[in-house]
Every structure is written in structure tokens, then in C-alpha cells.
Amino acid sequence: MAxxxxxxxxxxxxxxxxxxxRLTTADGRPLVRAxxxxxxxxxxxxxxxxxxxxxxxxxxxxxxxxQMLQRSFHNDGFSANMPQISAWFAETPAGTVPDDAAWxxxxxxxxxxxxxxxxxxxxxxxxxxxxxxRSLFTSTGRKVRxxxxxxxxxxxxxxxxxxxxxxxxxxxxxxxSAVTGNFYLAxxxxxxxxxxxxxxVEENRRIYVTLFWRTFWLSGLITAxxxxxxxxxxxxxxxxxxxxxxLLMILVLLPFWTSLLVRTTSWMVLxxxxxxxxxxxxxxxxxxxxxxxxxxxxxxxxxxxMTHILLxxxxxxxxxxxxxxxxxxxxxxxxxxxxxxxxxRRIYFPxxxxxxxxxxxxxxxxxxxxYITPALVGGSSGQLISNMIAMHMTDTLNWSMAAALAxxxxxxxxxxxxxYDRLVGVDxxxxx
Amino acid sequence: MHVKSTLILSTxxxxxxxxxxxxxxxxxxxxxxxxxxxxxxxxxxFAAETGIKVNMIAADNPATPLKAQVEAGNVSGDxxxxxxxxxxxxxxxxxxxxxxxxxLPAAPDGTAASEDFVEGALLDCAVAxxxxxxxxSYNTTKFEGDAPTSAVDFFDTETFPGKRGLPKNPxxxxxxxxxxxxxxxxxxxxxxxxxxxxxxxxxxxxxxxDDVVWWEAGAQxxxxxxxxxxxxTTVYNGRIxxxxxxxxxxxxxxxxxxxxDMDMFVxxxxxxxxxxxxxxxxFATDTQRLAxxxxxxxxxxxxxxxxxxxxxxxxxxxxxAPHMPxxxxxxxxxxxxxxxxxxxxxxxxxxxxxxxxxxx
Numbered sequence: 001m002a003x004x005x006x007x008x009x010x011x012x013x014x015x016x017x018x019x020x021x022r023l024t025t026a027d028g029r030p031l032v033r034a035x036x037x038x039x040x041x042x043x044x045x046x047x048x049x050x051x052x053x054x055x056x057x058x059x060x061x062x063x064x065x066x067q068m069l070q071r072s073f074h075n076d077g078f079s080a081n082m083p084q085i086s087a088w089f090a091e092t093p094a095g096t097v098p099d100d101a102a103w104x105x106x107x108x109x110x111x112x113x114x115x116x117x118x119x120x121x122x123x124x125x126x127x128x129x130x131x132x133x134r135s136l137f138t139s140t141g142r143k144v145r146x147x148x149x150x151x152x153x154x155x156x157x158x159x160x161x162x163x164x165x166x167x168x169x170x171x172x173x174x175x176x177s178a179v180t181g182n183f184y185l186a187x188x189x190x191x192x193x194x195x196x197x198x199x200x201v202e203e204n205r206r207i208y209v210t211l212f213w214r215t216f217w218l219s220g221l222i223t224a225x226x227x228x229x230x231x232x233x234x235x236x237x238x239x240x241x242x243x244x245x246x247l248l249m250i251l252v253l254l255p256f257w258t259s260l261l262v263r264t265t266s267w268m269v270l271x272x273x274x275x276x277x278x279x280x281x282x283x284x285x286x287x288x289x290x291x292x293x294x295x296x297x298x299x300x301x302x303x304x305x306m307t308h309i310l311l312x313x314x315x316x317x318x319x320x321x322x323x324x325x326x327x328x329x330x331x332x333x334x335x336x337x338x339x340x341x342x343x344x345r346r347i348y349f350p351x352x353x354x355x356x357x358x359x360x361x362x363x364x365x366x367x368x369x370x371y372i373t374p375a376l377v378g379g380s381s382g383q384l385i386s387n388m389i390a391m392h393m394t395d396t397l398n399w400s401m402a403a404a405l406a407x408x409x410x411x412x413x414x415x416x417x418x419x420y421d422r423l424v425g426v427d428x429x430x431x432x
Numbered sequence: 433m434h435v436k437s438t439l440i441l442s443t444x445x446x447x448x449x450x451x452x453x454x455x456x457x458x459x460x461x462x463x464x465x466x467x468x469x470x471x472x473x474x475x476x477x478f479a480a481e482t483g484i485k486v487n488m489i490a491a492d493n494p495a496t497p498l499k500a501q502v503e504a505g506n507v508s509g510d511x512x513x514x515x516x517x518x519x520x521x522x523x524x525x526x527x528x529x530x531x532x533x534x535x536l537p538a539a540p541d542g543t544a545a546s547e548d549f550v551e552g553a554l555l556d557c558a559v560a561x562x563x564x565x566x567x568x569s570y571n572t573t574k575f576e577g578d579a580p581t582s583a584v585d586f587f588d589t590e591t592f593p594g595k596r597g598l599p600k601n602p603x604x605x606x607x608x609x610x611x612x613x614x615x616x617x618x619x620x621x622x623x624x625x626x627x628x629x630x631x632x633x634x635x636x637x638x639x640x641x642d643d644v645v646w647w648e649a650g651a652q653x654x655x656x657x658x659x660x661x662x663x664x665t666t667v668y669n670g671r672i673x674x675x676x677x678x679x680x681x682x683x684x685x686x687x688x689x690x691x692x693d694m695d696m697f698v699x700x701x702x703x704x705x706x707x708x709x710x711x712x713x714x715f716a717t718d719t720q721r722l723a724x725x726x727x728x729x730x731x732x733x734x735x736x737x738x739x740x741x742x743x744x745x746x747x748x749x750x751x752x753a754p755h756m757p758x759x760x761x762x763x764x765x766x767x768x769x770x771x772x773x774x775x776x777x778x779x780x781x782x783x784x785x786x787x788x789x790x791x792x
Contacts, residue, residue, distance in 0.1 A: 116526065117523075117524065117525060117526025118525065118526065119524060120521055120523075120524025121524075121525055123524075124521075124775075127775070127779065128779065131776060131777055131779060131780035132776045132777060132780075134775050134776045135772050135773075135775065138524050138772075141524070204784055204787055204788070205780075205783045205784050206787060207783055207786050207787040207790060210790055211790065214790075272659065272661045273595070273661060274659050274660040274661050275659075297645050297646065375600075375648050376648060376649075376652075379645070379646055380600075380641075380644075380646060380789040380790065381790070383786070383789065383790065388786065391782060391786075392779075395601070395778065395782065396778050396779040396782055401779075
């Protein structure tokens with residue numbers, strides 16, 4: 001305390017205000033406020049600098065993905081165009097037999113929707129839950145445009161007796177609220193029966209759960225393969241003299257810069273039954289002409305092509321980490337009596353883990369979403385869940401279903417990321 | 433300075449385009465050889481006759497920009513060339529202008545348009561211009577004895593060994609299995625509409641499942657056939673014609689069990705030049721224009737009266753008539769696409785088909 005008077009800061013504080021908690025600047029303003037002000041100015045400037053990028057990410061990434069994901073649980077194709085019958089469903093409990101009020105509401109909605117030319121949208125929405133009902137709506141729409149007379153129940157049943165189907169009414173009830181979990185149920189091979197209970201779909205239509213498992217299993221396998229193949233190459237790259245390693249680096253990067261489609265079709269040329277590898281094997285007499293190997297248009301083809309395409313994503317992070325490892329550590333271990341295996345296992349390998357983690361994560365996440373390669377070389381057994389998402393996006397145009405599948409995939413990847421963070425730690429990750 | 437002058441230039445160009453709007457029509461089509469055939473057969477004579485300039489815009493699938501433009505309320509295309517299922521769907525959703533068949537030009541012999549167009553070619557909001565087929569084709573070097581002649585032979589891997597190429601979707605596989613199983617072309621959709629029929633189709637596909645190479649893109653089957661990877665495949669008839677005639681590949685086409693689709697001209701609501709669009713549509717779908725198109729591509733005219741006017745391919749020696757998916761031989765056992773059926777059942781059968789593919 002004796003030195004307190006010599007401390008220049010303390011001197012300012014005591015002389016300026018007499019109280020140690022009210023420091024001020026030279027022009028008399030409180031120091032805390034002046035600091036906060038100058039800092040907030042810097043913060044604002046920093047924010048302005050990143051604002052374009054933030055806006056870009058928001059507009060091109062967060063908003064569209066959010067909108068897409070919203071489709072997975074929100075679809076107002078029915079409820080927005082059929083307001084009266086939707087209101088009737090809201091008032092009555094599930095399983096109510098449609099009464100006169102219901103038929104009147106249905107007829108009024110159908111007429112209005114047919115006039116507004118939105119009947120196709122309504123039919124499409126119901127068709128997601130009950131196959132074959134789209135044409136029921138559009139054909140009835142064409143008929144009610146010519147006029148419909150009460151009693152509406154008889155009139156509609158005469159137009160098409162399917163209007164009496166309890167499954168149709170159950171499907172309409174399900175669609176009468178815009179918010180629905182049915183797409184998620186369908187994405188895990190489940191559906192609701194007439195009583196509203198959740199049941200598995202028929203065995204010959206179960207596909208998504210199988211494909212989710214297959215996607216994760218194959219992605220894991222491909223990650224492991226890229227590690228086994230990529231680790232020695234990355235080590236070579238990091239330890240060879242500059243001139244040789246540059247040449248090797250170009251060999252790694254050249255395929256990386258080549259179009260994905262070109263690489264995929266090259267694998268077709270190499271691997272198909274009349275392809276280069278089979279031709280060579282037959283020529284060498286290793287296999288007969290009749291026993292040509294089936295290496296593509298199946299799971300094997302998907303694994304080979306994807307491993308090759310994703311290999312650089314494993315090699316590059318590993319390489320950048322290996323470059324920074326000081327060789328004297330391993331030398332020190334050897335001089336202290338460690339065998340080369342022990343030195344590798346206990347000294348070298350642990351230091352490559354950040355690169356391995358980054359590479360594995362990149363490869364795995366890219367593999368989970370891969371679409372074009374399995375579509376072209378996967379045949380029947382090499383399809384992944386992304387192919388189903390693409391099918392619903394472009395062929396069946398059921399974007400809600402595509403969004404539900406994509407949301408589950410995204411959720412699963414995030415869960416794995418969380419697990420990774422818990423086990424390894426994300427800060428233990430080095431991309432370069 | 434440079435940026436500024438570019439800006440001025442593009443503004444001036446946009447202004448020009450705007451002022452010239454009355455004398456032009458924007459047609460959105462599929463690009464490639466198909467677009468070229470339309471430019472030669474429709475656009476050039478149309479411009480020469482009416483003085484209206486035709487701008488051709490290529491799209492992967494013109495229905496996608498059409499839907500986007502109508503939803504955004506900012507329509508820039510006047511005429512779109514789209515698939516039947518999209519034409520029906522977009523018409524049901526109120527995005528298209530209705531077209532009165534009586535307003536279309538009659539055939540040269542006076543037959544009304546509604547009689548002259550092939551079945552299904554005239555819809556509430558759409559007029560077909562061409563018919564294209566998915567057909568079986570084989571590599572002639574693969575079979576030494578008898579050549580295959582029918583859909584039944586496609587499923588007979590004992591007599592006709594080798595792999596088979598099929599597209600990886602239910603729409604263009606199930607019908608073929610049913611035809612090969614003895615169902616008449618006219619009954620295919622009745623059969624597919626029932627559970628037993630679907631079972632029957634999958635049971636037939638099971639017999640060759642291990643021998644199938646599944647293709648995804650239209651160029652693949654031609655390549656598979658050329659490489660000898662498959663001995664027989666289904667393929668789009670325009671593509672296989674190109675490979676046979678332009679490239680001289682040793683392929684043959686089997687018309688039995690042909691699957692026919694059409695391409696449709698539609699006009700969106702809110703088109704910038706609706707009158708010129710309608711003029712173009714009528715001009716392009718008249719008898720002579722549709723026949724002329726066959727000179728440039730192996731797709732069939734959607735009018736019966738055009739068939740007799742179909743002449744030689746642009747190489748000047750190949751007679752086009754037998755290569756048309758609308759020739760009498762080709763129509764003998766042909767299945768016409770039923771867009772209503774697929775609008776109803778595509779999702780369901782796709783799931784079923786993919787589950788079947790995934791099971792071993």
C-alpha cells in the first residue's frame with residue numbers, strides 16, 4: 001500500500017474525482033464510457049465490414065434452407081384452398097362420419113377451388129397421403145365447373161363413388177391443418193391408419209430407413225478407406241524434398257480440379273464388364289471371358305468411385321498438419337529407445353489427429369450428401385438417401401417429402417457432429 | 433469507364449428489346465438438336481411469313497421457368513415446350529391460357545384439327561407438336577443366330593444372352609414387363625391400376641433383375657450399347673436414330689412395346705406477347721411444319737395428315753418415315769403415356785420400385 005501513491009493510475013483516479021471507481025480521461029469524461037464508446041465504434045466498423053457477407057449468407061443460405069425445411073412440416077395446399085371443409089374438420093373429432101354440413105362444405109370448396117383453378121394443388125396434396133386421389137379431385141373439379149345441385153352427398157357420390165371412401169376422409173382430415181408431421185412419418189416408413197394410429201407402411205414400400213442406414217454405413221466405410229489410402233500419401237507429401245513433393249501434390253490436385261462427372265464416367269470406362277480392367281484380367285488369363293467381374297452399377301462401384309473422388313479432402317488436411325510436425329520429436333523418441341512402431345503410434349500419429357479429424361469430417365459429411373455418383377454408378381444396390389431426395393425434388397415434385405428427408409439427414413449429421421465434439425473436441429480440428 | 437459504357441449499352445439494348453416487343457415472340461424449349469429442328473422447321477418460315485422475330489430460349493425443363501415466372505408474376509416467355517404431365521398439372525393450377533382446338537388450322541384436306549391430331553394431343557391448355565418413343569434397341573453384333581423381335585425376347589436372356597439396359601424409374605419399366613408378360617398395350621394401365629397387376633409386373637422384372645444395368649440419363653443407354661456392356665436396352669428413339677444414322681452404329685430398333693410421349697406447346701397466363709404467341713403456336717403445329725421437323729430429328733408429327741409429307745433426313749438419303757414413332761409398324765403395340773395415371777400413382781409406384789431395387 002505504501003507504493004499506491006507512486007502508481008500513476010491511482011494518482012489520476014484520486015486527484016480527478018477522489019473516488020477510485022470513477023476514472024476519467026484527460027477531458028473529464030468517465031473512462032468507462034469513453035472506452036465503451038470507442039470500442040462500440042470499432043465494433044460497428046467491424047460489423048459493417050462483415051455485413052455484406054452476413055447478408056449474403058442470410059439471403060442465399062439461411063432463408064432458402066429455412067423455407068425448404070418449413071415445407072417438411074407445413075403444407076397448406078389443402079387447407080388454404082378448402083377453407084370450409086377444413087373448418088368442419090377442426091370442429092369435429094377424428095373419425096366423425098361426414099354429415100350434411102360436411103358434404104355442403106366440401107361441395108362449396110370444390111366449386112370455389114375448381115373455379116380458381118387451384119383444384120390441382122388440392123388433389124396433389126391429398127395424393128401425397130392417399131395415392132390415386134389426385135385425379136379424383138381434378139376430374140370432380142371439371143364436373144362441378146359444369147354445375148352441382150344439392151343434395152351434395154348424392155351428387156358427389158354420383159360423380160365418383162370414391163368420395164365415400166373413409167380413407168379419403170381420413171387423408172383430408174390429416175391435410176386440413178397446414179402443420180403436419182405426416183411427411184416425417186413417411187420419411188421413416190411410417191403412416192397413420194384410419195384410426196389415426198402410427199403404423200409401419202406395407203413391407204414392399206419400406207425404403208427410407210434402409211437407405212438412411214446404408215448411407216451412414218457406406219459414408220463411414222468410404223471415410224475409413226480414404227484414411228487408409230490417404231495417410232501414407234499425405235505423409236510422403238509432407239516429408240519428400242520440395243521438388244518431388246510438388247510433383248506428387250499436382251497428382252493429388254489434378255483429379256481434384258477435374259469435373260466430378262468426368263471422373264465418374266472414367267470409372268465407368270475402367271470398371272464396366274467390357275471395360276479396361278476386365279479386359280486386362282481376361283487378357284492375362286486370370287479370369288475367363290465368361291467370368292468378367294461386376295465392379296460397377298452396384299455398391300462396389302459406388303464405394304470405389306466415391307473413395308477416389310473424396311480422397312483429396314482427406315489428404316489435404318492431413319498434409320497441412322503433417323507439415324507442421326517437427327521431425328525431431330520422432331527422432332527423440334527413437335534415441336530414447338522407442339521402436340519405430342512405438343514412435344509412430346505414441347509420438348507421430350497423435351500429432352496428426354487434428355488433420356485426421358478434419359479430413360474425416362469433411363469426407364463423411366460430403367459422402368452423406370452425395371448424389372450424382374451413386375445415381376450413375378450405383379445400380380440398384382448403391383443408391384443412397386440423397387437419390388430419394390432428388391427423386392422427390394424433380395420427379396414426384398413432393399417437395400415436402402424431400403424436405404422431411406433432408407431435415408432428418410441434416411439432423412443426423414448435426415447429431416454426429418455433436419458426438420464428435422464431445423469425443424474429440426471441435427477445437428481440435430485443423431483444416432489447414 | 434468501362435463498366436459505365438457497358439451499363440449504357442445494356443440499358444439501350446433493353447430499351448430496344450422493349451420497343452421491339454410488338455414484333456417478337458419468346459419461345460422456351462429444350463435446347464440441343466431438338467431446338468435446332470424447331471428453329472429450322474418452325475421459326476425461320478414463321479419469321480419469313482409474318483415478320484415476327486422468334487427468340488429461342490433453352491431450358492433444362494421449360495416447365496420449371498414457366499412455373500417460376502407465373503408464380504413471381506413476371507412472365508417473360510410467350511410459348512413453352514413442356515411435357516404432357518406438366519401441361520396438365522399447370523393447366524389444373526391455372527397457370528396456362530386455354531386453347532380452343534377449333535381455332536387451330538385444319539389439315540390440307542379440310543379435316544378439322546380436333547380430328548387430325550393423334551389421340552391425347554389436344555388438351556384444354558396445350559397442343560402437342562411431336563411424339564417421341566422409348567423403344568427397345570439391340571446391338572446386332574451380339575446375336576449370331578436369330579435376332580430378337582419383341583418385348584418378350586427382351587426378357588428372354590437364355591435365347592438372347594447379355595445384359596439388359598432399363599431406366600431407373602417405374603414409369604418406363606413396369607409397362608414393358610406387362611407387355612412381355614402378355615398384356616395387350618391397351619390394357620396396360622388397367623393392369624397397373626390393380627395390386628395384382630403391379631405384382632405381376634414386378635414378378636416379371638424379377639426374372640431379369642440380375643441381368644439389368646440401370647440407366648439414369650438419356651445418353652447412357654446408347655453408350656452402354658456401343659460399349660457392349662448390354663446387348664439390349666430401352667432407349668429414346670431420337671437418340672438411337674442419331675447413333676444408327678449419324679454415327680453408323682450397328683444397332684436395330686424393335687418397335688414392339690414402344691412407350692410414347694408427347695411434347696406440348698403452351699402459353700402462360702400473362703405472356704408479354706399473347707397474340708404473337710397464339711399465331712406462332714398455330715403456325716408451328718400446322719400439317720406442313722410438323723412434317724418438316726422430321727427432316728431434322730427422328731420425332732413423329734402429332735398430326736396424322738403430316739405423316740405422308742415426311743420426307744428425307746437432312747443427309748438427303750435416309751427415308752424418315754420408318755424411323756417415326758408414329759409409323760404404322762411402330763404404333764402396332766405401343767403404349768401411350770397416361771399422365772393422369774402417373775400424376776396419381778408416380779409417388780406410390782416410385783417408392784415401391786425403389787424398395788424393390790434395394791431388396792436383393
